[in-house]
Amino acid sequence: MFRTRRTTATCSLLTAGLLGWAGAPALATASPQGPAGTVRYVSALDFEEVANGWGPVERDRSNGERGAGDGRQLTVGGKSYARGLGVHPGSEVRVTSPGECTFASTVGLDGEVKGRGSVVFQVFNGEEEVWNSGRITGRGTKAVTAELAAGEVLRLVVTDAGDDPHHDHADWADARLTCRDGAGAQPPPSAPSPAPSAFEPQSFEGFDTTLDDELWWRYGGVASASRSPYASSGVSVSGGNLVLTSRKGADGVWRGAGVGHRVNQTYGRWTVRARAEKGRGITMVALLWPSAGGRPPEIDFAEDNGGDRDMMSVTTHFEDRTRKHSETAIDSTQWHDYAVEWTPGQIKYLIDGKVWATVADTRVPDEDMRLGIQTEAWVKGTNWIHSIEASTPRQVRIFVDSVKVESYVG
Structure with a gap:
C-alpha cells in the first residue's frame, strides 16, 4: 500500500x-x-x-x-x-x-x-x-x-x-x-562548462503568422530550360510552417517556388528545419549564394536529387568552378535540422546537430553570402537529378518549420 x-x-x-x-x-x-x-x-x-x-x-x-x-x-x-x-x-x-x-x-x-x-x-x-x-x-x-x-x-x-x-x-x-536523507541519491557528476561558442544569434524565424517581407523575398522568373520557372504564388505560410510548392498548372506548365533571406554576412551558421513530400523530379535545396549576385561560389548545404527522398547531399562550389560533393542516406520526408557552419578556410555540414561532412580548403568563400530555400520541378533531369514522371503528383510541397541564422564571432 x-x-x-x-x-x-x-x-x-x-x-x-x-x-x-x-x-x-x-x-x-x-x-x-x-x-x-x-x-x-x-x-x-x-x-x-x-x-x-x-x-x-x-x-x-x-x-x-x-x-x-x-x-x-x-x-x-x-x-x-x-x-x-x-x-x-x-x-x-x-x-x-x-x-x-x-x-x-x-x-x-x-x-x-x-x-x-x-x-x-x-x-x-x-x-x-x-x-x-x-x-x-x-x-x-x-x-x-x-x-x-x-x-x-x-x-x-x-x-x-x-x-x-x-x-x-x-x-x-x-x-x-x-x-532529504540522501540515500542512494548522489547527484550525477557536473558536466564540464561548454566552450565558448564561435557563433552568436543573428535572427530566428518560426513562421507563426505571415512571411515577413522585411526578412524574405519570393523568387520569380525562369531557372533554366531544364527547370521550371519560379512562381511567387507557390510561397505561403500555413500551420506554423513556410510552405514552398512545386505545382503543375492548368496550362500544363510546372512552376517551382523559393525564398531568399535578406541577412547578408561573411561566415556564420545557418540551420533550416525542413521536410519534403515525395515527388519524382521535384527537388529541395537550402543554399548560400553571394549577396552581390552571380555564382560561384555557392554552398549547397541541403540538396536532394528529386528521387525517393532517401538521400541528402552537400556541394561546395568554389570560385574556380571546381566543387566538392558528399551524399548521405536520410529520410527527408521526416523533419530534420540541416545546418552549415562556415568559418575561415572551413565548412562543416550538419544534420540534426551532427557533423557528417567537412571541407577544409583555402578556396572556401570569404565574401558576404545569404540564404536561399527553394523547390524546383525538373522537366528534364540530369545524370544526377531525376526528371518529372507521369506518377509525380501535380503538387509537391516542402515544409520549413524554422530558420536560424548565427553570426561568426571567432
Whole structure:
C-alpha cells in the first residue's frame, strides 16, 4: 500500500508569445527555494518502465520525431531548460524514490509546437493519482510538487486531452527529486562548462503568422530550360510552417517556388528545419549564394536529387568552378535540422546537430553570402537529378518549420 502524500500545484498561464530565439533567456535550473537536500534529475535516473506515444522518451531534449536524440532544447512557457523529459501522449515513466524525496517539475507543451496541442499531465504514487494538471493548451504551464517515501514508485504519465494528438509534444521540465536523507541519491557528476561558442544569434524565424517581407523575398522568373520557372504564388505560410510548392498548372506548365533571406554576412551558421513530400523530379535545396549576385561560389548545404527522398547531399562550389560533393542516406520526408557552419578556410555540414561532412580548403568563400530555400520541378533531369514522371503528383510541397541564422564571432 502506498501512503497518501499531500501534493501541491501552482498554475501560471503565460499568454505572451515565446521569446525570440535571439533573445532567449538563460537556461533554467532547479529553484534554490526548494526543499534542502540532494537533487537528482529524473532524466539521469534508471527508468523501471518507460513508454511513449511517438518515438522514445527523450532525456533533456524535447520529444522531436521518431528517432532517439532528435529533439531540441526543452522550452516551456518561453523559458529554456537544461534538464527534463520530452514525451508524447501515451507516455509513462516509472522511477523508484531512493529516500524521503520531493518531486518537482514545470510542465507544459514544448515551444517547438508553437502554441498548438493539448495534453494532460498526471503524477502517480504507485497506483494512486496524486496530481492532475487538467487540460493544458498553448503556452500554458503548471508547476507540481509531490512527496514520496523511500521505495515508493513515481509514475509520470501524459495523455491526450481527448482531441487530435498532433503537436502534443509535452515536457516535464526541470523534473527532479530532492531527497532529504540522501540515500542512494548522489547527484550525477557536473558536466564540464561548454566552450565558448564561435557563433552568436543573428535572427530566428518560426513562421507563426505571415512571411515577413522585411526578412524574405519570393523568387520569380525562369531557372533554366531544364527547370521550371519560379512562381511567387507557390510561397505561403500555413500551420506554423513556410510552405514552398512545386505545382503543375492548368496550362500544363510546372512552376517551382523559393525564398531568399535578406541577412547578408561573411561566415556564420545557418540551420533550416525542413521536410519534403515525395515527388519524382521535384527537388529541395537550402543554399548560400553571394549577396552581390552571380555564382560561384555557392554552398549547397541541403540538396536532394528529386528521387525517393532517401538521400541528402552537400556541394561546395568554389570560385574556380571546381566543387566538392558528399551524399548521405536520410529520410527527408521526416523533419530534420540541416545546418552549415562556415568559418575561415572551413565548412562543416550538419544534420540534426551532427557533423557528417567537412571541407577544409583555402578556396572556401570569404565574401558576404545569404540564404536561399527553394523547390524546383525538373522537366528534364540530369545524370544526377531525376526528371518529372507521369506518377509525380501535380503538387509537391516542402515544409520549413524554422530558420536560424548565427553570426561568426571567432
